[in-house]
Amino acid sequence: MLQLSWFQFTLLNSILITLLNFNLFAFAYKNLESFWLVLGFIFGYFALIHMILSLIFVKYFSKFFSIFFIFCASLSAYFMYFYGILIDTDMVQNVAQVDMKEIKDLLNARLLVVIFLIFLFCILVFKIRIVTQKSILKQMGIKFLNVFLSLVLFLMIFLPLTKTYIPFFRNHKEIRMFNVPFYQIYALLRYYERFLKPKPEFKILSYDAFKEDNTTKKLLILVVGETARAQNYSLGTYKNNDTNAYTKKDKVVFFSHFYSCGTSTAISLPCMFSVNKRKDFSSKEFAENALDFLQKTGVNVSWYDNNSGGCKGVCDRIADKKFFDANYDEILLKELESKLQNLGTQNIIVLHLQGSHGPTYYKRYPENFKHFTPTCDTNKLELCSHEALINTYDNTLLYTDYILSQIIALLRDKKDYESAMIYLSDHGESLGENGIYLHSMPYAIAPKNQIHIPFIFWSNHSSLNEKLSQKKDLEFSQDNLFSTLLGYFGVWSSFYENELDLFSSKENP
Structure with a gap:
């Protein structure tokens, strides 16, 4: 033997x-x-x-x-x-x-x-x-x-x-x-x-959800970014490049300590809409999310997507949804303009961007947004200097900032609606710090750049801007989004948590 x-x-x-x-x-x-x-x-x-x-x-x-x-x-x-x-x-x-x-x-x-x-x-x-x-x-x-x-x-x-x-x-x-x-x-x-494998039973969670006010005209544009990290936002403390040259003029509210639920779209996107918090969330969840709650209580829900990864199941039960495969996110502005001509009484429109998805950052913005140079115009990051890589990434943020300013301009024209825009990224990004690139590291050991994300708010109601301005330096996360969305439309449910609603009068999360 x-x-x-x-x-x-x-x-x-x-x-x-x-x-x-x-x-x-x-x-x-x-x-x-x-x-x-x-x-x-x-x-x-x-x-x-x-x-x-x-x-x-x-x-x-x-x-x-x-x-x-x-x-x-x-x-x-x-x-x-x-x-x-x-x-x-x-x-x-x-x-x-x-x-x-x-x-x-x-x-x-x-x-x-x-x-x-x-x-x-x-x-x-x-x-x-x-x-x-x-x-x-x-x-x-x-x-x-x-x-x-x-x-x-x-x-x-x-x-x-x-x-x-x-x-x-x-x-x-x-x-x-x-x-x-x-x-x-x-x-x-x-x-x-x-x-x-036997399919799990889809969990209906919105049995007790209700909304008393169905007459106030409301419009919320929720923009979900891709791979944007807060560190590179000039709305915060970033000085290298002015990545928010457009929205600065709109006097938006920028939250300086906002964190993601995961380090990849597959986790963060469904997690931010889930009734569960990050510590309890499972990617195997098969249950209603915030958009289901809103839809069932009379809010018109739309989802327009230019991200190659799709909506990760979040929009599966939404009738008004469209998916694009355009080079640039401006395609969503055209769709939004069309939608704004045909609104219901209360509406939420989700725009899912391709944003700053790497490593081909140079493909995420048109040539006229190549403001910060030199740039890294290749997917072989080893051929680029750190300065060029950062500049290219910053150009993607500037282009996204332009998209947001255009959305705000469209909302200003809807004077008959209480209008608001929320922008947040799904997760952050590493750009070579400590030899780490891109994202998707395990959350427990992920660098801050991969979980510290931008959160921007604007409304045509000064009282809402003022209320959120008072909270902009506190620490929040995507765990707050579920109750914040329900809170904006006045939806009550046993899953709604007042202390997590950014629109509530509570000063602490």
Whole structure:
């Protein structure tokens, strides 16, 4: 019987899985166009895989994981290489619905050889005797030494090159689909979630919601930005560039300490409309949100979206919704102008911007908004100086500021309505501080730049402006939005919390 130590067995599997990812490395080489960057990527990937396997290869399960991973990785790599397919959830669904005729069409000598080699590997793994230390403490020491050294190797490779690798991964999100067998396992789990797992019952929460005043004409424009961080707002303390040259003239109220619910749109967008606070929110929620409450109590709700990620389920039950794929957010102004000609008595219109979405910041504003130079006119951030990167990002904020000023101008013309505009971003952004770029870091360790967001308010009613001005230096978060939206329209519900409503007379959140 073949005998290997636990370390040798784990190392062998790490090498095999790394080798089976030749499609992944070929994709990286094609797009990175640098042998040394790809070589670093390969070694970094190996270190990451070895760290993962060191953690999950435990007694009685090591052989199972070995066979399962190599089986999935081998078949996935085969079909990706010879047929050019990527195995995602839809492909898993196709496989689940395949019939015998289609299976026979796929069979050939080449595939049979691959299956035979996998079968031989399985037999080999079964015959291997994995030798572990008799002392549990020694075995745990070996395991965690492997984890630690692998992590150190990964960080030594990755951290000095974050300016290249992070934008590369963001620009080429499809690269994750080449990661065998892990993406395919993820696709299998997603298939289960979408098609096999029993659907949760949609939770109706607005049973007791009511609104007494249905006659006062109200209009609220809620602008949800993308990837804007408060640090770069000249309405605050930012001095490098005047990123709010337009709204400064409108005497808006800028909240200096406002924080997001998450560090990505997928979390923050549904969270800010949820009845739950950040600490209780789950991305698996399937329940009514603030817009449902407003809609059910007689408020006309509209959602206009120019963000490639869509509304993340928030607008699913709204009838008046439109999605755009325009280069610039001004497309939403045209839609808003049209909508303002056909309003109900009480209205909320949500505009979801593409804002400052990176790393292609230079694509987020027209040429005439290229005010701050030099700029970083590429998605390869490593080619740009920090100054150029900041200038480019600031140009995106200036363009968004122009959009907001145009919205305010439109609202000024609606003199027969109590009108207001709220702008807030979904999350912030890192621009190279401490070697970190973009966003989506775990909230617990995310830098302040990724969670400290702008919040701007304007109204044609001076009393509302004054009331919010008194609170602008207090600390708030997206947890306040649910009750604030209900409060603006005078909607009461057991989920409404007066102390979180920015329009209430409470001085503290």
